[in-house]
Amino acid sequence: SQQGEEDPQALSIQEGENATMNCSYKTSINNLQWYRQNSGRGLVHLILIRSNEREKHSGRLRVTLDTSKKSSSLLITASRAADTASYFCATDDISNAGNMLTFGGGTRLMVKP
Amino acid sequence: KAGVTQTPRYLIKTRGQQVTLSCSPISGHRSVSWYQQTPGQGLQFLFEYFSETQRNKGNFPGRFSGRQFSNSRSEMNVSTLELGDSALYLCASSLGQGVWGYTFGSGTRLTVV
Numbered sequence: 001s002q003q004g005e006e007d008p009q010a011l012s013i014q015e016g017e018n019a020t021m022n023c024s025y026k027t028s029i030n031n032l033q034w035y036r037q038n039s040g041r042g043l044v045h046l047i048l049i050r051s052n053e054r055e056k057h058s059g060r061l062r063v064t065l066d067t068s069k070k071s072s073s074l075l076i077t078a079s080r081a082a083d084t085a086s087y088f089c090a091t092d093d094i095s096n097a098g099n100m101l102t103f104g105g106g107t108r109l110m111v112k113p
Numbered sequence: 114k115a116g117v118t119q120t121p122r123y124l125i126k127t128r129g130q131q132v133t134l135s136c137s138p139i140s141g142h143r144s145v146s147w148y149q150q151t152p153g154q155g156l157q158f159l160f161e162y163f164s165e166t167q168r169n170k171g172n173f174p175g176r177f178s179g180r181q182f183s184n185s186r187s188e189m190n191v192s193t194l195e196l197g198d199s200a201l202y203l204c205a206s207s208l209g210q211g212v213w214g215y216t217f218g219s220g221t222r223l224t225v226v
Contacts, residue, residue, distance in 0.1 A: 033214055033215075035217075040150075040201055040222075041220065042203060042217040042218050042219040042220050043203065043217040045214035045216065088156065096169065097168055097169060098161050098163055098168030099144045099146050099163070099169070099205075099207055099215070100146065100171075101146075101148075101158065101205075101215065102158065103156035103157075104155075106155065106156075
């Protein structure tokens with residue numbers, strides 16, 4: 001089963017604009033991760049934020065986490081056409097005994113040149 | 114270092130047949146997990162192996178099974194294939210508890226006809 005929803009499901013922006021994607025989840029987590037997927041290929045790990053962190057940066061990516069609201073957001077600044085992909089949030093739940101991610105439904109981002 | 118290798122990349126099978134997919138993790142990674150991705154259900158966790166032991170199992174029927182070898186390579190098997198098993202199957206490897214994120218392979222695209 002999926003952890004929660006991502007919002008929006010699809011997003012179309014112009015190159016140079018910022019893109020913001022939101023993710024909601026339902027359980028208590030160890031960490032939350034964001035992945036990118038190009039055209040049905042494998043997932044690429046972008047960034048991981050731990051449950052005791054509120055914000056994290058990596059290059060043009062900024063992730064926030066609000067555990068009280070069980071939500072996270074991914075901001076891509078100064079977007080490029082190459083950022084066109086699907087973006088997924090995934091949670092590592094506290095109840096997990098081993099390695100297991102629960103994914104959201106994803107946001108399809110299109111960046112127009 | 115080499116990434117996660119999944120073979121084959123594409124596979125077409127007939128209903129009722131069985132199939133075996135292979136995943137070679139990054140050297141030194143002892144955890145291998147498998148995910149199924151379909152347009153309708155999204156990304157769903159199948160199972161995870163660590164040092165040849167299954168640690169977690171998702172909500173899939175017994176037709177889905179897997180194993181891990183002493184060199185950490187993993188295989189998953191689907192018996193008595195159904196049309197609904199058509200999907201992209203992804204495996205991911207991690208060093209330990211996955212606290213740094215996971216590295217995914219490019220996936221095996223299975224089509225059942």
